[in-house]
Amino acid sequence: MGCLNRFSNMFRRDKMNEELEEELQFHLEARRRDNRNAGMNEEAARHDATRRFGNTTLAKERAHEVNIVMGIETIGRDLRYALRSLRKSPGFTVVAILTLALGFGANIAVFMVVNGVLFRPLPFPDPGRLFLISYQSREGGWVFSTGIISNTSGTFRRLNRLQLSTKTPPL
Amino acid sequence: MRTHTNDRLKGTLDLLVLKTLASQGRMHGYAITLRIEQISENVLRLEEGSLYPAVHRMTQAGWLKSEWGLSESNRRARYYSITAAGRKQLEEESQDWAQLTEAVARVLKLA
Numbered sequence: 001m002g003c004l005n006r007f008s009n010m011f012r013r014d015k016m017n018e019e020l021e022e023e024l025q026f027h028l029e030a031r032r033r034d035n036r037n038a039g040m041n042e043e044a045a046r047h048d049a050t051r052r053f054g055n056t057t058l059a060k061e062r063a064h065e066v067n068i069v070m071g072i073e074t075i076g077r078d079l080r081y082a083l084r085s086l087r088k089s090p091g092f093t094v095v096a097i098l099t100l101a102l103g104f105g106a107n108i109a110v111f112m113v114v115n116g117v118l119f120r121p122l123p124f125p126d127p128g129r130l131f132l133i134s135y136q137s138r139e140g141g142w143v144f145s146t147g148i149i150s151n152t153s154g155t156f157r158r159l160n161r162l163q164l165s166t167k168t169p170p171l
Numbered sequence: 172m173r174t175h176t177n178d179r180l181k182g183t184l185d186l187l188v189l190k191t192l193a194s195q196g197r198m199h200g201y202a203i204t205l206r207i208e209q210i211s212e213n214v215l216r217l218e219e220g221s222l223y224p225a226v227h228r229m230t231q232a233g234w235l236k237s238e239w240g241l242s243e244s245n246r247r248a249r250y251y252s253i254t255a256a257g258r259k260q261l262e263e264e265s266q267d268w269a270q271l272t273e274a275v276a277r278v279l280k281l282a
Contacts, residue, residue, distance in 0.1 A: 019239075019249070023200060024223060026248045030201040031219075033244075052219050059220030066228045 020063055028053060131156070137163065184225050186268055189234065189261040192253040199240075199248040200226060226251060234260045 028049050035045035050056070086093045124130060133145045147158040191206050192198060198206070203226075204219050229235045234257035242248045253261070 022247065023249045026199070026246060027201045027219065054218035054220035056220060059223050062224035063227045066224050066231060
């Protein structure tokens with residue numbers, strides 16, 4: 001069985017259990033039939049079959065254990081092998097680590113910024129009422145206007161106006 | 172030269188199963204049990220439940236391969252056959268067994 005099989009065994013537990021049960025039942029059935037053919041009655045045939053088999057539950061559990069445990073053991077072995085081969089090709093390892101570090105770093109930086117700016121709520125009791133309008137003025141610069149919309153009258157109160165242009169600002 | 176531990180019983184069962192499959196080809200668990208009983212003239216009567224964990228372990232280790240098939244009585248059964256790795260293991264285990272019996276014989280004779 002390849003490592004793919006071992007890995008998928010961990011997930012196909014129910015099917016594996018079913019198949020194991022079927023396999024053991026086949027054995028018991030066959031023994032029972034042979035006993036009957038040898039002349040035993042039904043009761044004795046069944047009794048002998050189970051006696052010879054030993055503890056069915058135990059057998060099932062141990063067989064099942066084998067399939068699961070081998071998977072875990074081999075993962076440890078595979079990990080150690082992977083570490084060894086990485087050590088043997090240092091160039092590749094360094095490049096891989098740098099790439100991962102770059103990816104992680106970029107992600108963390110972006111997320112930190114987004115977290116600080118977007119996800120932290122504004123220090124204002126009802127941030128939904130704040131607004132910012134920006135437009136390009138006729139003179140060619142940008143104007144930014146911030147304010148609060150009143151929640152009762154639908155009007156707004158302007159807080160700040162910022163004009164950026166190359167010309168002198170209006171008074 | 173392998174030192175023999177208490178895993179002897181497990182190793183011996185492996186040996187019997189590997190040899191049976193190597194010479195008989197494809198068999199299901201019950202057939203293996205019967206064959207071992209028959210050949211050993213009923214001296215070796217294993218607790219049959221212990222066969223299945225062993226056979227599953229050997230399949231996981233790559234010494235056997237298993238597939239579902241139809242038995243003589245048209246019932247579904249899992250058939251096992253030996254692999255190349257299994258044959259190599261059989262070789263090794265046979266040698267270990269020979270060593271063990273030699274060692275025991277020596278102790279019995281000279282101790």
